[in-house]
Amino acid sequence: MIDPRILRDEPDRVRAAQAKRGLSVEVVDRALAADTARRTAIATFEAKRAEQKALGAKIPRAAPEEKQQLLAQTKTLAAEVKDAEAARVAAEEEWSEILKTIPNLAADEAPAGGEDDYTVIEHIGTPRDFAAEGFEPRDHVEIGQLLGAIDIERGAKVSGSRFYFLTGVGAQLEFALVNLALDQARAAGFTQVIAPALVRPRAMEGTGFLGQAADDVYRIEGEDLYLVGTSEVAMAAYHSDEILDAATLPRRYAAFSPCFRKEAGSHGKDTRGIIRVHWFDKVEMFVYTTIEESYAEHQRLLAWEKEFLDKLELAYRVIDTAAGDLGLSAIRKFDCEAWIPTQGRYRELTSTSNCTDFQARRLDIRVREEGQTKAIATLNGTLTAIPRAIVAILETHQQADGSVRVPEALRPYLGGLEELKPV
RNA sequence: GGAGGCGUCGCCUAGUCCGGUCUAUGGCGCCCGCCUGCUAAGCGGGUUUGGGGCUACAACCCCAUCGAGGGUUCAAAUCCCUCCGCCUCCGCCA
CATH class of the missing domain: 3.30.930.10 (Bira Bifunctional Protein; Domain 2)
Incomplete structure (x- = not known):
């Protein structure tokens, strides 16, 4: 797998290598889009998860009457975390599937063609x-x-x-x-x-x-x-x-x-x-x-x-x-x-x-x-x-x-x- | 093939029965600093990996990570299931 950082920072290098190998250049744009989608999904999940953890930490220390309320609150949050995680996993999988189809870059010295x-x-x-x-x-x-x-x-x-x-x-x-x-x-x-x-x-x-x-x-x-x-x-x-x-x-x-x-x-x-x-x-x-x-x-x-x-x-x-x-x-x-x-x-x-x-x-x-x-x-x-x-x-x-x-x-x-x- | 045991952040190790104070204990090693003719000892601090945010690809904050993957739960190193690996014994066999 190529370095995701190169893909993100220097997509033109990847495009050039794809062209040199006689392969699709369009896959680079798909990979970049998937990378953006992946990072968004990660950020969403992590925010939800942090919220859940913070709330969860209060429960053992809460007074009995307060506890019931917290439990109800965190239960709906748990469902949201689960959804966000599923979305994150899906986005990461798609990104990785696309990335895996991209071969290594070609050296500058390697001749172009077949x-x-x-x-x-x-x-x-x-x-x-x-x-x-x-x-x-x-x-x-x-x-x-x-x-x-x-x-x-x-x-x-x-x-x-x-x-x-x-x-x-x-x-x-x-x-x-x-x-x-x-x-x-x-x-x-x-x-x-x-x-x-x-x-x-x-x-x-x-x-x-x-x-x-x-x-x-x-x-x-x-x-x-x-x-x-x-x-x-x-x-x-x-x-x-x-x-x-x-x-x-x-x-x-x-x-x-x-x-x-x-x-x-x-x-x-x-x-x-x-x-x-x-x-x-x-x-x-x-x-x-x-x-x-x-x-x-x-x-x-x-x-x-x-x-x-x-x-x-x-x-x-x-x-x-x-x-x-x-x-x-x-x-x-x-x-x-x-x-x-x-x-x-x-x-x-x-x-x-x-x-x-x-x-x-x-x-x-x-x-x-x-x-x-x-x-x-x-x-x-x-x-x-x-x-x-x-x-x-x-x-x-x-x-x-x-x-x-x-x-x-x-x-x-x-x-x-x-x-x-x-x- | 059958039976049993085990897998914790470099190595060893606590924790798992009885889920939340585990932001995972302690030791060794290693790194930085102090002290010091030098070295050692001593003292103090640090020490998994991957990812995200923000950025100078720093600092910092966050998420995941206790063999792997699922599940239960508001919450899993801890409970349940599957798989992988290692060890012991039995059987078979080059």
Whole structure:
């Protein structure tokens, strides 16, 4: 939720952000009207309530004959208080409903527009020229089969489309990637976390995934639980209802968890392979820091993502996501997209968002600094999402005979293995 | 899954049976001041969070807040109901 004070004092900033995201500007006026109505309702209720309290305090001390009169008086007042309270609650609910539909502001630096309006910040590495090397690259499905690493057919048999088994070196590769990621994170001062993949509605709602993204979320039938689409959800809710001491910031967590996504509305997209799946494992960086520090921290998260991709020796580019593609919570988002040889294009491997105080407000997380409590910022960034990392590695480092060269940094995590060979 | 116990403003704690004097007790910690070669001790004061009013986003005033939400009542930390969490025991189980 955005800062109500910004809405009240600088509505034009909110209007500008809405426009930049390609969303309704009119909602700002509705929110402002609801805010006024809410404050009026609060003032009315509080005045009545104060009156009731003052009268009520006299009753125990009143003389018997006076008491009867007071009781009668306060009884009608009680009814008025009840009505005023109902009106207050209704006004507050309406205000909060409208406010919740307003996404976070968009950073000035974020490009305006939709999905295709991103700007490319930089290219790192050069895509391999397979034509020059004289062979046609195989896609990850084919290599995965040759190596006995990915079993998509049986994934579909057992669980349906967009499911897979990682087997043999595929399974080893997952643990190697996870450990490489966790080691890097620990070296950078992150606390390693294994996070629950099932969360209560509060956590889902608080991170902004029950809004327009709700279609993509699995709910457990008969239980008030959701399967997370990212451990960001659990890690944001981790400190909900807490006030963190400023001296303990930044708090950096690297969380491993499975992730589940319905992929509703992506029928026909990426139907082959494991680029887009209903379940995958991921190591996610999650940071709590001050709003002022959040911008620099965002850059650091991006740097850690790049460091990891560099270790995998991939060619990739970094894009600055357009405002319309930021999602509900972020004010700015960088995606790292790796070159996928058989697709001839860059595909998102990791992504980092600065959510400033948007999620923290919904989850009641604050910071105490010099006796003051203030809003805190949350940020997240992928260190590694397993299937896409595997896709990029297999396709990028494949050799003519179907084997795959293991990037140097990954070798220690695979028992020194330098090459994955067809089985 | 079954039975029982518990949840108070950072931590501990009084209060809940018998509703109003609870503007929630006391201790610890912390902050400010006094005292003081320094430190400690001592003494005095302060110390939940959110919101509204008024404003300099100060001070001040007000409302809510005793796990959460409902209810009873003129009045709820206190009585009733539902939910959540923690603990103990039993059963089952990786």
